[in-house]
Amino acid sequence: MKVTVFGVGYVGLVQAAVLAEVGHQVVCVDIDSEKLEALMQGNIPIYEPGLESLVVENYNSGRLSFSTDAAQGVRHGEVQFIAVGTPSDEIGAADTQYVLQVAETIGQHLERSAVVVNKSTVPVGTADKVANIIHQALRARQRFSDIHCPVVSNPEFLKEGSAVSDCMKPDRIIVGTTDKQAEAVIREIYAPFNRNREKIMVMDERSAELTKYAANCMLATKISFMNEVANLAERLGADIESVRMGIGSDPRIGYHFIYPGVGYGGSCFPKDVQALIHTSSQAGFEPKILQAVESRNRLQKQTLFAKIADYYGRDLKGKTFALWGLAFKPNTDDMREAPARVLMEALWKAGATVQAYDPEAMDEAQRIYGQRSDFRLCGTKEAALSGADALVVVTEWQIFRAPDFDLIGRSLTDRVIFDGRNVYDPARIATRGLNYYSVGRAP
Numbered sequence: 312m313k314v315t316v317f318g319v320g321y322v323g324l325v326q327a328a329v330l331a332e333v334g335h336q337v338v339c340v341d342i343d344s345e346k347l348e349a350l351m352q353g354n355i356p357i358y359e360p361g362l363e364s365l366v367v368e369n370y371n372s373g374r375l376s377f378s379t380d381a382a383q384g385v386r387h388g389e390v391q392f393i394a395v396g397t398p399s400d401e402i403g404a405a406d407t408q409y410v411l412q413v414a415e416t417i418g419q420h421l422e423r424s425a426v427v428v429n430k431s432t433v434p435v436g437t438a439d440k441v442a443n444i445i446h447q448a449l450r451a452r453q454r455f456s457d458i459h460c461p462v463v464s465n466p467e468f469l470k471e472g473s474a475v476s477d478c479m480k481p482d483r484i485i486v487g488t489t490d491k492q493a494e495a496v497i498r499e500i501y502a503p504f505n506r507n508r509e510k511i512m513v514m515d516e517r518s519a520e521l522t523k524y525a526a527n528c529m530l531a532t533k534i535s536f537m538n539e540v541a542n543l544a545e546r547l548g549a550d551i552e553s554v555r556m557g558i559g560s561d562p563r564i565g566y567h568f569i570y571p572g573v574g575y576g577g578s579c580f581p582k583d584v585q586a587l588i589h590t591s592s593q594a595g596f597e598p599k600i601l602q603a604v605e606s607r608n609r610l611q612k613q614t615l616f617a618k619i620a621d622y623y624g625r626d627l628k629g630k631t632f633a634l635w636g637l638a639f640k641p642n643t644d645d646m647r648e649a650p651a652r653v654l655m656e657a658l659w660k661a662g663a664t665v666q667a668y669d670p671e672a673m674d675e676a677q678r679i680y681g682q683r684s685d686f687r688l689c690g691t692k693e694a695a696l697s698g699a700d701a702l703v704v705v706t707e708w709q710i711f712r713a714p715d716f717d718l719i720g721r722s723l724t725d726r727v728i729f730d731g732r733n734v735y736d737p738a739r740i741a742t743r744g745l746n747y748y749s750v751g752r753a754p
């Protein structure tokens with residue numbers, strides 16, 4: 312099928328490459344010509360395992376192309392995906408202006424019937440707004456009677472770090488439409504991903520839009536709940552890791568997303584929890600749980616700093632911290648809403664210096680904080696230890712899991728590790744004569 316994808320951000324680029332891979336003819340449209348130029352030369356702006364080869368191979372085969380010409384993009388697609396960003400605005404609501412601009416463009420240039428698919432995470436009711444804008448534009452061109460353009464809500468559930476495989480092998484494909492023709496088109500486009508078992512779930516547009524928020528907010532709730540219990544465990548002399556195993560074994564609870572830590576980050580959970588709070592208040596409803604999830608997460612991002620400050624009797628002036636992990640989670644270079652940022656900014660405010668290492672987020676950290684004199688990026692995790700007083704582990708990358716503890720002990724002046732992700736076994740560390748502070752476990 313002929314497909315157009317508006318927006319080559321995370322969601323759009325991965326979706327476009329995966330659709331091209333199974334044989335669809337995909338044109339990606341974006342206003343950022345530099346980004347498109349780089350993509351055509353095989354330079355992928357984000358670190359995402361498997362994405363580069365997928366983009367390069369499909370571009371070379373001619374199934375995937377890139378253009379800034381929106382009108383040409385609109386004329387190409389039998390299916391038009393909207394995958395542009397919906398950043399938070401100043402009051403925490405999702406800003407849909409880019410989505411609505413694409414709708415306007417589609418309405419202005421469409422020359423034959425097409426199905427518009429909204430992939431961006433958008434507030435409930437946006438599919439209706441997109442449809443209204445397109446239909447109004449078609450009416451203005453007197454093409455409303457001969458061009459049929461239903462709008463489907465089809466939210467994306469991919470995770471950074473495993474985006475390609477999540478998109479290739481989705482757990483579910485949510486299709487929000489009551490239009491039977493549109494449903495048939497969507498079934499056809501996703502047929503290669505809907506093998507072995509039925510993954511397509513058809514529902515109305517609003518339910519599909521709310522499904523996306525409900526999924527992310529449920530996962531964020533699990534994390535904030537676990538962080539709350541971890542804080543309690545610390546005060547009660549219990550071990551959150553034993554508690555985690557104990558409750559995870561109940562299949563109704565499960566082991567996923569109950570890892571305590573330094574709070575959730577990234578471009579999705581913080582934004583989506585806030586957006587659903589905003590949607591709720593607009594609907595005249597006060598969401599007690601979502602507010603608690605959000606406020607626990609804000610507080611949790613400060614807990615690691617509080618432990619460090621307590622340890623040093625609040626005097627961090629002149630101290631140097633080795634920091635392992637800058638990205639908001641492993642297998643990505645993304646530092647949006649990363650707990651490491653909150654921690655480093657607090658350390659700097661208290662007069663400390665940070666020597667950091669991350670396997671993928673070094674360029675991003677350089678871009679954000681490169682000008683600071685109290686921030687050094689180190690080429691290896693060992694180099695970050697050199698001359699430091701203490702080690703702080705913020706992101707649980709695999710290469711941090713089994714370090715040389717003797718080297719850590721020799722390198723750190725104060726022989727202390729602050730672990731925001733419970734990566735190490737406290738008993739093993741104690742045998743090395745190191746002090747160790749983690750989350751939800753007594754020191």
Ligand code: UGA
Nearest residue numbers: 467468469470471534568569570572575576577579639640
């Ligand atoms: C999340 C969802 O998991 C995806 O299903 C969704 O499609 C995506 O948002 C989106 O809306 O686009 P992502 O933000 O890539 O994906 O990252 P996650 O793997 O969900 O992790 C989010 C945060 O939660 C990270 O900071 C991670 O460290 C934290 N986390 C996760 C915990 O603190 N504890 C856990 O047990 C799990």
